[in-house]
Amino acid sequence: MEKPTKSFFKLSATIDCPVCKQSIVVYDLPKSEYIVCDSCFSYLNIIDEHTSRLNKQLTKPEKTPILKLGSTANIQDTDFKLIAYLEKREAGTIYHWREYILTSLDKGYITISEFDGHWNLIGGKDFIVDFKEPISHGTTVGYKDVEYTLFNKYTPMVTAMLGEVDWDVVNEKVKATEYIAPPYMVVAENIDNAKDYYIAEYLEPETIAEIFGIDKNLLPERIGIGANQPSKYYDRWTSSLQMTGIAIVLVLLIHLLLGLLKPEKELLNNDFLISHNNTQDVNEFKSFITPSFAVEDESSNISFEIASAVDNNWLETTIVLVNENDNRTWEVSKGIEYYHGYEEGESWSEGSTKESILLSEIPKGKYHLNVYPSSGDINRNNLYIKATSNVTMWRNTLITIFLLCIYPAICWYIMRNFEKRRWNNSDYSPFVNEE
Known part of the structure; x- marks a missing residue:
């Protein structure tokens, strides 16, 4: 039928x-x-x-x-x-x-x-x-x-x-x-x-x-x-956002895992007395050598924090990291300056009394520092130095996260432009206030 x-x-x-x-x-x-x-x-x-x-x-x-x-x-x-x-x-x-x-x-x-x-x-x-x-x-x-x-x-x-x-x-x-x-x-x-x-x-x-x-x-x-x-750009954006979110979580987990496997270690923490060198340039201070310290990991970064109570003046130091086993050296320089005052009824200040320096890929071994300070204040009498190995490198992690966010940001921008073009045909556009 x-x-x-x-x-x-x-x-x-x-x-x-x-x-x-x-x-x-x-x-x-x-x-x-x-x-x-x-x-x-x-x-x-x-x-x-x-x-x-x-x-x-x-x-x-x-x-x-x-x-x-x-x-x-x-x-x-x-x-x-x-x-x-x-x-x-x-x-x-x-x-x-x-x-x-x-x-x-x-x-x-x-x-x-x-x-x-x-x-x-x-x-x-x-x-x-x-x-x-x-x-x-x-x-x-x-x-x-x-x-x-x-x-x-x-x-x-x-x-x-x-x-x-x-x-x-x-x-x-x-x-x-x-x-x-x-x-x-x-x-x-x-x-x-x-x-x-x-x-x-x-x-x-x-x-x-x-x-x-x-x-x-x-x-x-x-x-x-x-x-x-339908917007393929919306699907692309949501997909990239999901993948980027997963990637960021993985980056943070790796960052935390490395921090657990290679924890920070304080190598040096001293406030050194310094004195002006009368035989040298007017700004030169006597150089000195720090106590020795050991880097125990096969490869580490070392962060140096230097500080001094400069007041409307400056201090600069050259630090030479010396490997006592093979005499290899790493040299860095850093300046500290801090100025302040009162002008036109307002207080102002610029600079800081402390700075930091970072050295990367320092091999295992025994080290000391040769320090060469100079300052605009010949009466300056102290220089604080702190050395720490395996410092958490948030900057690299944040840069990685920023780079991961670029693609979804581009997808969002393209998707948003697509939506704005869609709503150009409407009297009820949510984008009207952005024109």
């Missing part, structure tokens, strides 16, 4: 146009109430299977329908027949688009819309199995635990039509409101104080071509960004 669906799609009939007397193919005569003559474009009210009367004279469509009337498609495991083509525009604007209306045996009507090459599949409670009434929250609506944001309000008008429907689509007065959460959209239609909700899903051109078995090259090229067009 033939399936009811197959039988349904074989049904077709003809009626005569009362205006031009041409025969019109009717795909769903039992349900259809309005039809357009494809010869004279009269909008007709179907009275019965033999009679129709003129309701309104329409103009010829501006475009040839890409999806043919009478064609069939299987959408979400349901067979549909395309029975109408509409050209619409937004009242008071130049925006215009096209809609294809399809009917099924038991899932009612669905609409496939096309605007500037962007396609949407639109269905209501008859089509969507788990449909739930959206909940309005002013400029947003909630649908299945997802918040949809107001994108557009408009009054659609039918400017041309081919095919048939079971309601007076041309003369109905609709006020539409669209809320988006790409790739989905909630469409609220108000007709005579009654509100109906529909859910739209963005379809890629490849999907349309596959559903209807046509060449993708026949479809119009996309212009701009669709209202609910």
Whole structure:
């Protein structure tokens, strides 16, 4: 026995146009109430299977329908027949688009819309199995635990039509409101104080071509960004953000692990007495040698903190790290300066009384420091030196984290620009205050 669906799609009939007397193919005569003559474009009210009367004279469509009337498609495991083509525009604007209306045996009507090459599949409670009434929250609506944001309000008008429907689509007065959460959209239609909700899903051109078995090259090229067009940049950003978060956690764990395996060790901590060298330059102080200390790890960094109570003056020191086993040396210099005063009713200061120096990759061994101080204050009598090995290198870790954040930051910037371009088509852009 033939399936009811197959039988349904074989049904077709003809009626005569009362205006031009041409025969019109009717795909769903039992349900259809309005039809357009494809010869004279009269909008007709179907009275019965033999009679129709003129309701309104329409103009010829501006475009040839890409999806043919009478064609069939299987959408979400349901067979549909395309029975109408509409050209619409937004009242008071130049925006215009096209809609294809399809009917099924038991899932009612669905609409496939096309605007500037962007396609949407639109269905209501008859089509969507788990449909739930959206909940309005002013400029947003909630649908299945997802918040949809107001994108557009408009009054659609039918400017041309081919095919048939079971309601007076041309003369109905609709006020539409669209809320988006790409790739989905909630469409609220108000007709005579009654509100109906529909859910739209963005379809890629490849999907349309596959559903209807046509060449993708026949479809119009996309212009701009669709209202609910999914952003590949958003997916890229969220993916990179997740991966970067994992990488940052790993970097921090490695950093902490290295700190546990190679803990900091104090090698030297002394406040040395220094004295001016009368036989040398006016700023030269007598050099001195520190007590010896041992570096026990195969390779370590050593941080030197130097400090002195300079006051409106400076102190500079050259430190030579000497390996007592092979006489290898590492030389660094650092200055300390601190100035302060009172000027024009305000106190000021600059500089510091302490500084730090870092040496890296110091091999295991016994060491001492040769220290060569100089100062603008010949009465300066102390120089504090602290040496620490295996110092935690937060700078390198922070630089690594910063570098890891560059790619997601770029993805965020591109994604945000994509969203700004999307919302340029809306009167309700969240970016309006940034212009």
